[in-house]
Amino acid sequence: MTAKIVVLLVDDHAVVRAGYKTFLSLSDKVGMIYEAERGESACQLYNQYQPDIVIMDLSMPGMGGFESIRRLVSRDAHCKILVSSIHNELVYVTRVIKAGAKGYITKNNSPETLMAAVYQVASGNTFIEPALAQQLAINVASERGVSNQIEELSPREFDVFCLLANGLTTRDAAEKLCLSYKTVCNHTTAIKEKLGIKTLAELALVATRQGILETFDRSSMAMLEK
Amino acid sequence: MTAKIVVLLVDDHAVVRAGYKTFLSLSDKVGMIYEAERGESACQLYNQYQPDIVIMDLSMPGMGGFESIRRLVSRDAHCKILVSSIHNELVYVTRVIKAGAKGYITKNNSPETLMAAVYQVASGNTFIEPALAQQLAINVASERGVSNQIEELSPREFDVFCLLANGLTTRDAAEKLCLSYKTVCNHTTAIKEKLGIKTLAELALVATRQGILETFDRSSMAMLEK
DNA sequence: TTGATTTCAGGAAAAATTCCCATGACTAAA
DNA sequence: TTTAGTCATGGGAATTTTTCCTGAAATCAA
Numbered sequence: 147m148t149a150k151i152v153v154l155l156v157d158d159h160a161v162v163r164a165g166y167k168t169f170l171s172l173s174d175k176v177g178m179i180y181e182a183e184r185g186e187s188a189c190q191l192y193n194q195y196q197p198d199i200v201i202m203d204l205s206m207p208g209m210g211g212f213e214s215i216r217r218l219v220s221r222d223a224h225c226k227i228l229v230s231s232i233h234n235e236l237v238y239v240t241r242v243i244k245a246g247a248k249g250y251i252t253k254n255n256s257p258e259t260l261m262a263a264v265y266q267v268a269s270g271n272t273f274i275e276p277a278l279a280q281q282l283a284i285n286v287a288s289e290r291g292v293s294n295q296i297e298e299l300s301p302r303e304f305d306v307f308c309l310l311a312n313g314l315t316t317r318d319a320a321e322k323l324c325l326s327y328k329t330v331c332n333h334t335t336a337i338k339e340k341l342g343i344k345t346l347a348e349l350a351l352v353a354t355r356q357g358i359l360e361t362f363d364r365s366s367m368a369m370l371e372k
Numbered sequence: 373m374t375a376k377i378v379v380l381l382v383d384d385h386a387v388v389r390a391g392y393k394t395f396l397s398l399s400d401k402v403g404m405i406y407e408a409e410r411g412e413s414a415c416q417l418y419n420q421y422q423p424d425i426v427i428m429d430l431s432m433p434g435m436g437g438f439e440s441i442r443r444l445v446s447r448d449a450h451c452k453i454l455v456s457s458i459h460n461e462l463v464y465v466t467r468v469i470k471a472g473a474k475g476y477i478t479k480n481n482s483p484e485t486l487m488a489a490v491y492q493v494a495s496g497n498t499f500i501e502p503a504l505a506q507q508l509a510i511n512v513a514s515e516r517g518v519s520n521q522i523e524e525l526s527p528r529e530f531d532v533f534c535l536l537a538n539g540l541t542t543r544d545a546a547e548k549l550c551l552s553y554k555t556v557c558n559h560t561t562a563i564k565e566k567l568g569i570k571t572l573a574e575l576a577l578v579a580t581r582q583g584i585l586e587t588f589d590r591s592s593m594a595m596l597e598k
Numbered sequence: 599t600t601g602a603t604t605t606c607a608g609g610a611a612a613a614a615t616t617c618c619c620a621t622g623a624c625t626a627a628a
Numbered sequence: 629t630t631t632a633g634t635c636a637t638g639g640g641a642a643t644t645t646t647t648c649c650t651g652a653a654a655t656c657a658a
Contacts, residue, residue, distance in 0.1 A: 159458065159479040161486070165391030183480075232385065232458075253385035254409070260387070302636060313574035316614075328638050331615060348539035350576035526604060542645075555606050557646060 150177030151268045154197035156188040156214065157230075162253075166201060166230075169257040170264070185214030192218055192225070199268040202247075204231040204238065212245055212305060213323075219246035228267045230260075239278050240297070241304060249273040295341050296356060303340070306333040310346055311353035376403030377494045380423035382414040382440065383456075388479075392427060392456075395483040396490070411440030418444055418451070425494040430457040430468070445472035454493045456486075465504050475499035522578070524566050532559040536572060537579035 153176060157163050163181050170176045180195055182188040192200065202214065218225045228249040229242045239250045249267040251259065252275055259275070266273040274282070299307055309319040320330040343349055379402060383389050389407050396402045406421055408414040418426065428440065444451045454475035455468045465476050475493040477485065478501055485501070492499040525533055535545040546556040569575055 159391075160482060161391040161395060161456075161479050162385075162388055163391070164394040164483075165385075165387040165389065168390040168394050169387060230387070253387050256386055257390075300635060310571070310573055313569065313571055313577055315570050325636090326638050327614095328640095329636075332617095332638075333636085335616060343539070344541050345536070345539055345572050347536055347572040347576035350573040351539055351580075354577075354580055528605065551605090552607050553645095554608065558607080558648090559605090561647060 151175055151199060152177050152195065152197040153179045154182065154188065154191055154200045155179055156182045156200060157203040158183050169260050172257055173261050188214055189217055199264060200227045202227055202229050204229060215245040215247050226267050228263055239274060239282060244301060251275045298340050299337060303333050303337050306330055307337050310334065311350050377401055377425060378403050378421065378423045379405045380408065380414065380417055380426045381405055382408045382426060383429040384409050395486050398483055399487050414440055415443055425490060426453045428453055428455050430455060441471045441473050452493050454489055465500060477501045525563060529559050529563050532556055533563050536560065537576050
């Protein structure tokens with residue numbers, strides 16, 4: 147057996163990091179575990195320790211998970227990133243893989259599944275959570291784009307889409323993405339065009355209906371629908 | 373000190389539960405820790421073990437955190453629920469407390485804060501995360517109700533609000549309401565001001581969270597106003 | 599009646615958006 | 629290697645939307 151797996155854990159929630167550490171330490175193949183709260187420090191720690199695998203949460207403050215993935219990959223093309231997300235929507239899976247991650251699992255998995263994913267990714271393979279992989283396969287086979295028009299958005303457009311859907315102004319989104327205001331304007335126009343919508347409100351509705359935005363209180367909404 | 377604190381942990385993510393267990397076991401005042409993946413089983417386990425405190429995640433599949441709180445409280449009015457959420461929006465705090473929870477903290481807290489919250493709630497007090505409590509106090513003091521600013525909209529403003537929330541453009545809304553475009557613009561500005569929002573996307577989000585959708589005619593609006 | 603509030607809307611100014619264009623980077627095909 | 633295509637980025641000008649201020653008419657409660 148080779149050396150132990152060095153892990154970099156990126157998640158803004160201390161509780162969640164503690165959970166991962168507990169799970170990971172069940173295996174004797176895992177060595178040092180470094181932790182980062184956000185994307186910025188993750189990049190720095192990555193360079194410093196050269197971990198065998200990065201386990202990353204998607205929804206983080208600051209630059210966010212997607213941008214973090216892109217940066218890590220642009221620095222080191224062989225960077226092995228396993229995304230662990232609370233989202234079980236297919237849109238995310240495809241996006242994340244496109245961005246350069248090597249694996250995707252949701253957080254409601256057993257330690258065993260997590261470790262299986264870690265081994266796979268750390269040894270250079272890919273790992274998509276079986277249930278999601280199934281759905282993905284079906285979707286692809288049935289010729290229907292994963293989530294219709296949203297899939298047609300370019301990666302950058304998707305970034306902008308997410309921020310706008312969350313209620314950010316064009317200016318705020320530009321700042322968050324470190325882009326010119328005009329660029330975001332142009333992306334926004336393209337997004338509206340592709341999705342066939344006119345207002346930001348529609349954009350937010352599309353996002354919520356696709357489950358891209360967590361609406362927090364689904365139960366009471368379900369009640370209203372009846 | 374009396375007997376140890378019996379905890380019921382409700383979160384659909386195994387990793388997160390593991391994190392809590394790690395944090396909680398740092399204290400010798402915590403005794404048994406039971407776990408539930410979702411609201412349904414939480415109710416059952418609650419009856420079975422009568423825990424001193426329930427630590428609950430908000431965003432869960434199935435009945436969801438919100439509904440779970442209501443059920444637990446309706447069964448046992450003295451049920452002590454500490455909500456631990458990834459959301460740091462005030463809306464959630466107030467709604468959760470209204471639903472009957474006794475505490476609210478976000479997930480990016482230290483073990484110490486978590487334990488402080490657990491002690492407080494378990495011993496019959498309440499605990500709101502300090503930072504959020506601050507904001508809440510400020511909001512209340514400045515007279516702006518947190519969640520139901522919608523109540524402050526005038527009837528006409530509410531009409532406009534509903535249309536915009538459904539994705540209509542200002543022009544379309546004006547036509548639908550037989551108003552001048554400028555009038556609708558002005559109403560929109562007033563609405564944004566009252567709700568403290570900047571974009572139509574936010575408007576749509578507020579509407580979804582309040583469960584207001586496709587309520588065009590005045591009759592159903594009158595119902596909502598009560 | 600009086601004062602407060604709501605509804606309506608116009609004009610001028612400010613801000614946001616669209617549309618068109620150009621650049622550089624990258625990729626896939628010929 | 630050349631070519632063609634896409635993507636991301638943003639500038640400039642024109643256009644559209646929104647804000648802000650103003651006032652008039654209507655309603656309502658005290």
